[in-house]
Amino acid sequence: MNIIEYFELVFTDYTLRTITLGTAVLGAICGMLGSFAVLRKQALLGDAISHAALPGIAVAFLITGAKDTNTLLLGALVSGLLGTFWIRGIIKNTHLKTDTALGLILSLFFGFGMLLLTFIQKQPNANQAGLDKYLFGQAATLVESDVLLMAVVTGVALFILLLFWKEFKIMLFDADYTKTLGFNTKFIDALITFFIVLAIVLGLQTVGVVLMSAMLLAPAAAARQWTNKLSTMIFIAAIFGAFSGVFGTAISASQNNLSTGPVIVLVASVFVLISFIFSPGRGLLFKQLRFRQNRRDLQLQKTLQFMYDVVKTHKDISHPHAIRILNNFQGFTKKSLQQLEEKEWITLSGQEWSLTQEGFIKAENLYNQPLPND
Known part of the structure; x- marks a missing residue:
């Protein structure tokens, strides 16, 4: 049976x-x-x-x-x-x-x-x-x-x-x-x-x-x-x-x-x-998914903060010195740039990027609110 x-x-x-x-x-x-x-x-x-x-x-x-x-x-x-x-x-x-x-x-x-x-x-x-x-x-x-x-x-x-x-x-x-x-x-x-x-x-x-x-x-x-x-x-x-x-x-x-x-x-x-x-x-599965998502969000926020610092401290962010600083940053990748653009925090034009108004506001808020690992 x-x-x-x-x-x-x-x-x-x-x-x-x-x-x-x-x-x-x-x-x-x-x-x-x-x-x-x-x-x-x-x-x-x-x-x-x-x-x-x-x-x-x-x-x-x-x-x-x-x-x-x-x-x-x-x-x-x-x-x-x-x-x-x-x-x-x-x-x-x-x-x-x-x-x-x-x-x-x-x-x-x-x-x-x-x-x-x-x-x-x-x-x-x-x-x-x-x-x-x-x-x-x-x-x-x-x-x-x-x-x-x-x-x-x-x-x-x-x-x-x-x-x-x-x-x-x-x-x-x-x-x-x-x-x-x-x-x-x-x-x-x-x-x-x-x-x-x-x-x-x-x-x-x-x-x-x-x-x-x-x-x-x-x-x-x-x-x-x-x-x-x-x-x-x-x-x-x-x-x-x-x-x-x-x-x-x-x-x-x-x-x-x-x-x-x-x-x-x-x-x-x-x-x-x-x-x-x-x-x-x-659940362990959703905990792991949330952990990975939080880690990705944290990486994007760090990249956005760093780009904000570059903008604030360099008049010409297309200058080789500024580009070298950004390229040496650990969180800077093509994928991270694409994700930042999807969130409308930056705009990309070929090899050049610029912070949007929303990106400026987000970056300034991040300075007022410390990151989780700070």
């Missing part, structure tokens, strides 16, 4: 439709909430929370003895929130920095989770098979109820986002100013963190513990390259996330032996790569 056949079957095949909708909704909510993690410079928080959720899944299974998805995700949510609470406690009550606290909790919880999974796999209970899918994800296990749960959480998150939009926005860019306005910064911060944890937990079944942080951050990082406006960034990140889910699922379904989660993350990474290169404001 190729990708075209896949999209033709999406509307008729229940399994494909469910998986596609699930990954699209997951990508949208991850992009939307991941924007806050990126702008708050908490990129590693998603990695720490996703790994901290693993022991919660194992403990939930040990208590219930069943692989009910909702129960396991509830255990993951509790474990993820506990890990977040510990991270904040370490940062607040010790001299350790944020990255150290994140690394400690990530390693501790993930190690404990792997220990519990090993213990469970050695039990005689045959029901433990399949728990390892939460490590790397298994989108094929999504059912309609899972997609409905993702859609409900996305709707609630969007409602809360719109309800507290002003508070979130101020808190994001100036926490101290938020306090002076009388807002409860602890509540706002906890609310944002809770929904980030919730989005991560919802994605564990599809993408897995190991790759979930990339799903959270990649769409937001790509969207950040295209805009400076928060609302626009959230919208673009949601679109990138949804398209990553859809196309990643399509590629995985059209090829044999390709896991859906890693392919989704790779597609999201392609969006990041394209954004880093081709975005007009911050």
Whole structure:
């Protein structure tokens, strides 16, 4: 089955439709909430929370003895929130920095989770098979109820986002100013963190513990390259996330032996790569083009200044001495003369040149405004 056949079957095949909708909704909510993690410079928080959720899944299974998805995700949510609470406690009550606290909790919880999974796999209970899918994800296990749960959480998150939009926005860019306005910064911060944890937990079944942080951050990082406006960034990140889910699922379904989660993350990474290169404001390509254009403009301005000096200091600019001075100038080339003429700063007549009135005014302004490398 190729990708075209896949999209033709999406509307008729229940399994494909469910998986596609699930990954699209997951990508949208991850992009939307991941924007806050990126702008708050908490990129590693998603990695720490996703790994901290693993022991919660194992403990939930040990208590219930069943692989009910909702129960396991509830255990993951509790474990993820506990890990977040510990991270904040370490940062607040010790001299350790944020990255150290994140690394400690990530390693501790993930190690404990792997220990519990090993213990469970050695039990005689045959029901433990399949728990390892939460490590790397298994989108094929999504059912309609899972997609409905993702859609409900996305709707609630969007409602809360719109309800507290002003508070979130101020808190994001100036926490101290938020306090002076009388807002409860602890509540706002906890609310944002809770929904980030919730989005991560919802994605564990599809993408897995190991790759979930990339799903959270990649769409937001790509969207950040295209805009400076928060609302626009959230919208673009949601679109990138949804398209990553859809196309990643399509590629995985059209090829044999390709896991859906890693392919989704790779597609999201392609969006990041394209954004880093081709975005007009911050893209590497346009940065290089602007750099070359600025360098050319600077060269023309230097040439114009030098020609202005020649005119001011020599009564006859056609005198061999004046011509030799101009020819020895590093920025003087036939191409630069043609470009100066195109800008109507000089006029050319054979081998002779003269400054136009506009060229005089431009040169005088350049003396009043120093060049960038001065």
